[in-house]
Amino acid sequence: MISQGTDHYGDELTLRLSAIADTAPLHDDQTLVTFMRELVERIGMTVIAGPLVATEDGPPEKAGKSAVVILAESHAAVHTYPHLREIFVxxxxxxxxxxxxxLAEFRRLVGDYEIAERKLTRRGEEWPRDITAARRLWSARRVHA
Structure with missing residues (x-):
């Protein structure tokens, strides 16, 4: 489990999935809208806006779809490149x-894939949860800026 301690704000998981077995879902707006809703539901998040899907036309290596959902807990986004058989997450x-x-939700969406890139970043390690401490940190940084 990606866990959050009191020493950081949260976690950011970024992936590049390659060798996508079934690229058909990556071409379809409604499939991506449904997928984004199901993904965030499965990981226990709360949608506050979206999902929104946009299409990028152009040469095959740049053509694809982007889907984003704004969460009460932050955000989730995917960028698909069907002609390259890749997805950025x-x-x-x-x-x-x-x-x-x-990963299971993506397997359900596209079947097999390879994880070409994977990075888990602990975000906000100096970001205090206590509002008084946050004000002091913000004020100190503003004075030195």
């Missing part, structure tokens, strides 16, 4: 979530 949350659940 970004899930950022202040609430713990399981990477295995994210």
């Amino acid at each position: 970004d899930v950022f949350s202040c609430k713990p979530f399981r990477e295995e659940d994210v």
